[in-house]
Structure formats: structure tokens, C-alpha cells
Amino acid sequence: MKFPQVPIAITVIMVFAGLISLMTMPRSEDPRVTVRQGLVVAFYPGADEEQIEKEVTDKLEQYLFGFEEIKKEKTHSESKPGQVVVTVELQDYVKDTKKFWNTLQHGLDANMPLALPRGVQGPYVNSDFGDVVVQMIAVSAPGRSYAQLENYLDELEDGIKTIPSVSKIKRYGGQKQQVFITLREDVLKQYGFGINEITNTLSQQNVTIPSGDIEIDKNRFLIFTDAQYQNENEIGNLIVYSSPQGGNIRLRDIANIERRYEDLKSKITVSGNDVMMLTVEMQPGQNIVDLGNALTQKVAEVKEILPSDVQVSTIVDQPEVVDMNLGHFFIEFGIAIAAVILVVMLLLPFRVATISAIAAPVTIAVTFAILNLLGIEMHQVSLAAMIIVLGMVVDDAIIVVDNYIEKVDEKIPSWTAAWQSATQLMVPIFTATLTIVLSFLPLAFTLTGLTREFVQWIPITVSIALAVSFLVALFLTPYMCYHFLKKGLKKHDDKPKKRNFLDRMQDGFDRAIEFCMKWQKTTLVAGLVIFLLSFVVGSQVKTEFFPIVERNQFNLELWMDNGTNIHETEAAVKKIEKEIAGDKRIVNTASFIGTSSPRFYSTYAPEHPRENFAQVFINTTSKDATAEMIDEYVQKFNNYLPNGYVRVRQLSKKQQ
Structure with missing residues (x-):
């Protein structure tokens, strides 16, 4: 209060930093999670499945299970002629997965050559199994060879790799x-x-x-x-x-x-045309929306120098999804802020409501600045946490303003009332803030693995926002009260006071308290019954910690009988494509025959290449269309294939 320029200057700087952070901080759809899965692959040219199992797989598993960091119950192998693939999952407490994969590779190089038969190639650790692509770009040119497609991909890759935020670029769909x-x-x-x-x-x-x-x-x-x-x-x-x-x-x-x-082992088609595909990954800590804009511009530039019959299409566009989802969240976020301010304005006198309501946008802006400073990305979870905490961040300011008004009504000078309104209630406000923070913090420490990495940003964001709200209430709100609330609310005249909605609510609350105090035993019994009933009712509620992802895309997975060759699998895919060709809700389809798509969502693990497997990736017109089609296709494709089955698979935030 003695140096008002200090809190005002700090507030202006932090709010300005928050606005800049809001526009520039890294963005993603969901929090970055650690995919604790990797592949260990070994090749034994010429060996049949029985040889692979006995001479390679058993020895490899025995070595892998010697590491306490590996989850034995979640690690499984697949042996097939000439090759073994072991899917390895690490314990939740393993933080630095790259370090472990490097240690494992060194161990395999040092110990396995003497244990495995001569002629075995590897084992090799594929630690890129958990990498998530931000875009899948398909290139097709009907009538042209795969060698020509390779040349077109060279042009595209040369352009894309100049973008600073691009990490890895990989190719799929080529034929050797x-x-x-x-x-x-x-x-x-x-x-x-x-x-x-x-x-x-x-x-x-x-x-x-x-x-x-x-x-x-x-x-x-x-x-x-x-x-x-x-x-x-x-x-x-x-x-x-x-x-x-x-x-x-x-x-x-x-x-x-x-x-x-070579004989066909796998292929990729888009809307029935053979394609080759580029996948693009992003450097950590970058803004995925900005990367998407840069990719769109670069692809457009490259398309101008390609032959007119070469088609370039985007199958997965994660930047567009993030931009759309965060846009919806910002709309909801804006509605929530407006609702909080509106409620405060309706229930409190205008001057009091204005000062209290200012605390919300100031707190939110400063919170964004701190999140950016700590390297926390903007994603659905952090924004959801901000929405959760919105109603709480104005409470501290309302308490301070209310205390100030009471003191002014008691004829205390406004300057004295301003600093006393904050200092007298500092401990109670701090205690209340700390209580709320502690109620959220267990989410950051008691959970483990993927669940913790996903949810931990709720208590972190809530804690930062409440701490900022506490500081705003103590240092900014008293200053504003002193300058904008020179008078109290009590009128010292004989005119009857006009009763408002809050007065009537207070009367009802007083009568309820009076009833409870008069009938204490009845109140205690009723409270106990309600408490017990909550357990009964709560146990009937279905729980889903990680919900289905609402997106305008889903997949059909085709699992043919063992021994089915790639041509029969391709025929089944064409049958599916023909069945869904007339569906107006479909934008395009990409079929991965004998293989699966790269990991385009953190929890969607790709399948190992095999001739009896295919994946039909379907982009739809909207999220609602996806929901309709999934229900419809589950029924349509049940028992659809005589020598296999079709699995309708929707994205989920739970590890799949």
C-alpha cells in the first residue's frame, strides 16, 4: 500500500507475459507421456518357426527377464520363420527410457552373440516404437513405378526437413x-x-x-x-x-x-491407389499448430514442382486436430470465465463485483505465464484444470473485498481498511488455499505410470492458479479497493433497505441452521444415512478413467486366419473398401495391408507386420459421424469375413 507502483507494475508485466505465453507456448492435444514399450528384433535367415523359438526366442527372453526394469507379465514374443519380435514393456518407475534402451542394446551386443547360433543378425532394440507422428503424408501416381514414387518422396522430404521443429522423417510403403x-x-x-x-x-x-x-x-x-x-x-x-x-x-x-x-509382403493404399508415405515427427517443446502451418506451406510449395498426376494427401494431421480441440476448449474456457464474472455481477453490488471479477482474468493470465516459464505445454488437461479452478480464484478476492466493505461501513479510513482487510485474513485465506491444494496433490503422487503422467497436470495447474489467486487477493485487491471503493454499502438513513436475492438466500440459510440446531439428533441421523447411501449409489456408477477419444477418425482391423497370404488379405480389404465406398460420411481411407499404420496417437500401439493382418484407417466428416459409424459398423462387420474377423477400433486415452 505504501508503494502501489510495485504491485501494479508486477501485475502489468505478468499479465502481459501471460498474454504472450497464451499465443506462443507449446501446444499439444494431450500431455506428453512416456511410452514404455520397445521392440527387440532378431533375424535368423532360413530358420523355421520351431528353430527360432528354441534357438533364439527362449535364450533372448531368458536374458531380457534378468532386468528388473522389465515387466515380465507384459513382455511377449512372436516367433515366425526367420525372425523373432519381442515386445518389451518397462516398469512404471523407469523415467529415462532412452538410457535403459541404450543399456539394453549394449548388453545384447556384449552377451548374445556367443549365446545365439551363428548367422543370427541382431538382436536389435527398436526404441522408436513409442514415437508418435504428427503427420502422415501419402504420395500416389497411378501408372508410375515405386522407383518414381521414391523420387517424389525425395523432393517432399528435402522440403520438409528444412523446417526447424521437425524431428524424424520416415518412409513407408516402398517395395524392394x-x-x-x-x-x-x-x-x-x-x-x-x-x-x-x-x-x-x-x-x-x-x-x-x-x-x-x-x-x-x-x-x-x-x-x-x-x-x-x-x-x-x-x-x-x-x-x-x-x-x-x-x-x-x-x-x-x-x-x-x-x-x-520382391513378392508382396505389405503395401499401403489410399482410396484404392497404391501409395508411399512420409511420416513427420516433432521436436520436443515445439508448438504443434505452428509446425502444422509450416508443413502445409512446405507441402504446397513442393506440389507445384511435381507432375500434375502426382497426388499428395494428408492422412493424419495432428496439428489440425490439436488446433480444433484447443479451439473448442478455449470457447468453453471463455464461456466459463464469462459465467463466473456474470454470476459475481448479478449477486454482488456492481463496484464490489467488478473488483472481485478482475481477479479471474488476472489470475488466469499470470498462471499461463508461470506454466510457460516451467515448460508446461498447453493441452486439454491443463486447460481443463483451469476451468476447474475458475470458480475458486475469485473466492479470495471476494473475501478481501467483503472485509474491506465491512471496515469502511464501520467508519475506518479506506487506506487503513484496505491493508487490514488483507493482513487480518491472510492466515485463513492461506489455510483455505492450502487445503484445496492438498486435496488435489495426491493425484500427482499416488498414481503411477501412464495415469500419473496424464493426470498430474491437473493438481500442478490448480496449485499454481490458487497460489496466484492468493497473491492477487493479498496485494492487488486491497489496492483496487482503496482506489475504487471509497464508500461502504450501508446507507445511514431511515429508508427501508431493498432486499435482494442474496438477502433471501441468507434468510433461507438461517432458517435451515435454526432447524438443524433445534433437531440435532435428526440432523445427525439424516447426515449419516445420506453418507451411507452415497457409497451404495456411488458403487453403481460406471467408471472409465481414460475415456474414448472423440475424433473424426477410427480404424477397422482385419485379422485373417493364420497362414493366409498377403493377396487373400488384400482381397478382404478390397471387399471392405467396396462395402463402405458409398458412405457419404467418409472423407478418405488409407489401407495398410500386411502391416499397420505408424503410431499416430500415443496409446495406439501399431501391430507387427504380418501377411494375415490389415488396417483400414477411416477419416470421417465429424466426431458425431464417427460415433454413428462405429455403432453401425460393429453390427455390419460382425461375422463378415468367412476366414477372419473385423475389429472396429476407436481411439482411447487408455493404453491399447
Whole structure:
């Protein structure tokens, strides 16, 4: 009060900093959570599933389970010909996951080569399994080759990687070339030997590799031999038969050998067209909305130099989702602030209400400045916490203003009333503020894992806002009372006082207190009954700590029978696409055949590549359309496939 310039200057600076923070602080849809999942992958070329399980998987699991940081019950392996994939989940107390993955990789490099068979490649730790992409950009050009698509992706990647906030850029959907051997049966008959002689010759080599496969009906069976070659010329020079006369017959004499794209293992299509895809990840601590604007501009620039028939489409646009969701939250936030101010204005005299209501925007602005200073991002949880605390941040100011009015009505000078109104109630206000803070703090310390990382920002934000509210009430509100409330509210005349709504509420409350004091036993019994009934009623309420994510997209997952080859899986996908093609609620679809989409949401874990799996990613016109379609598609695709099933999968904040 003696130096009013100090609180005013600090308030102006902090409010200005809060407004700047509101526009510039990092934004995301949800809090950044630690994905404690990783993959350990090993390759054993030529080994069948039984060999992999016995010689690699068992030994790998035995080593992994020696780490106390690994959750044994959540760690599982998948063995298949030539490869094993172990999905590893870490304990909730592991904070620095990157450090652990590095330690694990060093341990595997040092210990596993001697324990595993010769020829095993790896094991390798894939610590990027938990990385979340912010955009998935598809490039297609009907009639053009995958090699040409690679060139177009080069142009796109060269443009995107110049954006400072971009982290990793990855490619998906490409097809690799390999050497194909086709035996000529007519030539074999001329030489007078058959496939058995060739098989025996191949089996005499010294390294086990898969030579190829045979498709019978709709199932694929691998063929394993013992040979290793560098290129098609070496393969062609292989002697497959020696005649009694000393003549050598080479593989090129009895087979056509050519290099072309490998047999299809996986592919990505968008609205039925083959595509290749770029995924973009963001540097930590950046504004995802600003990144989205930069990506949109850069993609538009690159599209101008690409051929006209090359189509570039965005399948997942996380910046747009964040901008839209935070926009809705800001609307709700603004409505909440207006509602609090309106209620205060309606229930209190105008001058008193004005001073009390000013505390809300000042507190909110300063809170945003502190959140930005602490490196806390703006997301749905922090904004929800601000909405929760809105009604509380004006309480302290109202108490101080009310105390000031009483003192002025008692003929105490306004300057004295101003500083006394704050100092006399400082301890009670601090105690009340601390009580509320302590009621929220357990959410930050008693929970564990993903739940804690998601929810902890509620008590942190609430605590900061209440602390700011306490300081505003003690240092700013008395100053404003002194300058803008020179008179009290009591009128010292004989005119009857006009009763307002609060007076009538006070009368009702007084009568209720009088009744309770008169019938004390009845009051205690009623309170006990209500208390017990709350447990009974509360136990019937369904709980869902992590709700379904309301978004204009969802997925159909196709799980075909084991042994189904990629072509049959692709046929099932086309059948699904044809079924939903006429749905006007669909904007576009992206089908991942033999694989799954990259992780585009923190709790949506991608599936391992396999030929009997596919994912149809559906973008819809709205959140409401998504909800309608999910209910409809669950019924439509139940028992839809004779040799598999369709799972309708919606995003959820719970780990999936």
C-alpha cells in the first residue's frame, strides 16, 4: 500500500507475459507421456518357426527377464520363420527410457552373440516404437513405378526437413527388388534329372537361408536350403548337376533368373491407389499448430514442382486436430470465465463485483505465464484444470473485498481498511488455499505410470492458479479497493433497505441452521444415512478413467486366419473398401495391408507386420459421424469375413 507502483507494475508485466505465453507456448492435444514399450528384433535367415523359438526366442527372453526394469507379465514374443519380435514393456518407475534402451542394446551386443547360433543378425532394440507422428503424408501416381514414387518422396522430404521443429522423417510403403528364379521344366527333362537333384545340390552349401516359397491354394509355405549368394550372376553360376561324363550344368542353363520387385509382403493404399508415405515427427517443446502451418506451406510449395498426376494427401494431421480441440476448449474456457464474472455481477453490488471479477482474468493470465516459464505445454488437461479452478480464484478476492466493505461501513479510513482487510485474513485465506491444494496433490503422487503422467497436470495447474489467486487477493485487491471503493454499502438513513436475492438466500440459510440446531439428533441421523447411501449409489456408477477419444477418425482391423497370404488379405480389404465406398460420411481411407499404420496417437500401439493382418484407417466428416459409424459398423462387420474377423477400433486415452 505504501508503494502501489510495485504491485501494479508486477501485475502489468505478468499479465502481459501471460498474454504472450497464451499465443506462443507449446501446444499439444494431450500431455506428453512416456511410452514404455520397445521392440527387440532378431533375424535368423532360413530358420523355421520351431528353430527360432528354441534357438533364439527362449535364450533372448531368458536374458531380457534378468532386468528388473522389465515387466515380465507384459513382455511377449512372436516367433515366425526367420525372425523373432519381442515386445518389451518397462516398469512404471523407469523415467529415462532412452538410457535403459541404450543399456539394453549394449548388453545384447556384449552377451548374445556367443549365446545365439551363428548367422543370427541382431538382436536389435527398436526404441522408436513409442514415437508418435504428427503427420502422415501419402504420395500416389497411378501408372508410375515405386522407383518414381521414391523420387517424389525425395523432393517432399528435402522440403520438409528444412523446417526447424521437425524431428524424424520416415518412409513407408516402398517395395524392394529381389532375384527371382523360375525353373524350366522342359529343359530339366532334356538333361534327364529333376527337382530332387537340384534340392540336394543346394542343401550341400554351408549357410541356411530361405530359398523361396510355394503357394498352394491360399496358403504360403517357405522352402529352406543351405546357400548364400551376393547377386544373380553368382546364383546363375551355381553348378546344380554334374554328368558322369564330367559336364557341369549351371542353374542359368535350366532356369530364368531375373531381378524384379520382391513378392508382396505389405503395401499401403489410399482410396484404392497404391501409395508411399512420409511420416513427420516433432521436436520436443515445439508448438504443434505452428509446425502444422509450416508443413502445409512446405507441402504446397513442393506440389507445384511435381507432375500434375502426382497426388499428395494428408492422412493424419495432428496439428489440425490439436488446433480444433484447443479451439473448442478455449470457447468453453471463455464461456466459463464469462459465467463466473456474470454470476459475481448479478449477486454482488456492481463496484464490489467488478473488483472481485478482475481477479479471474488476472489470475488466469499470470498462471499461463508461470506454466510457460516451467515448460508446461498447453493441452486439454491443463486447460481443463483451469476451468476447474475458475470458480475458486475469485473466492479470495471476494473475501478481501467483503472485509474491506465491512471496515469502511464501520467508519475506518479506506487506506487503513484496505491493508487490514488483507493482513487480518491472510492466515485463513492461506489455510483455505492450502487445503484445496492438498486435496488435489495426491493425484500427482499416488498414481503411477501412464495415469500419473496424464493426470498430474491437473493438481500442478490448480496449485499454481490458487497460489496466484492468493497473491492477487493479498496485494492487488486491497489496492483496487482503496482506489475504487471509497464508500461502504450501508446507507445511514431511515429508508427501508431493498432486499435482494442474496438477502433471501441468507434468510433461507438461517432458517435451515435454526432447524438443524433445534433437531440435532435428526440432523445427525439424516447426515449419516445420506453418507451411507452415497457409497451404495456411488458403487453403481460406471467408471472409465481414460475415456474414448472423440475424433473424426477410427480404424477397422482385419485379422485373417493364420497362414493366409498377403493377396487373400488384400482381397478382404478390397471387399471392405467396396462395402463402405458409398458412405457419404467418409472423407478418405488409407489401407495398410500386411502391416499397420505408424503410431499416430500415443496409446495406439501399431501391430507387427504380418501377411494375415490389415488396417483400414477411416477419416470421417465429424466426431458425431464417427460415433454413428462405429455403432453401425460393429453390427455390419460382425461375422463378415468367412476366414477372419473385423475389429472396429476407436481411439482411447487408455493404453491399447
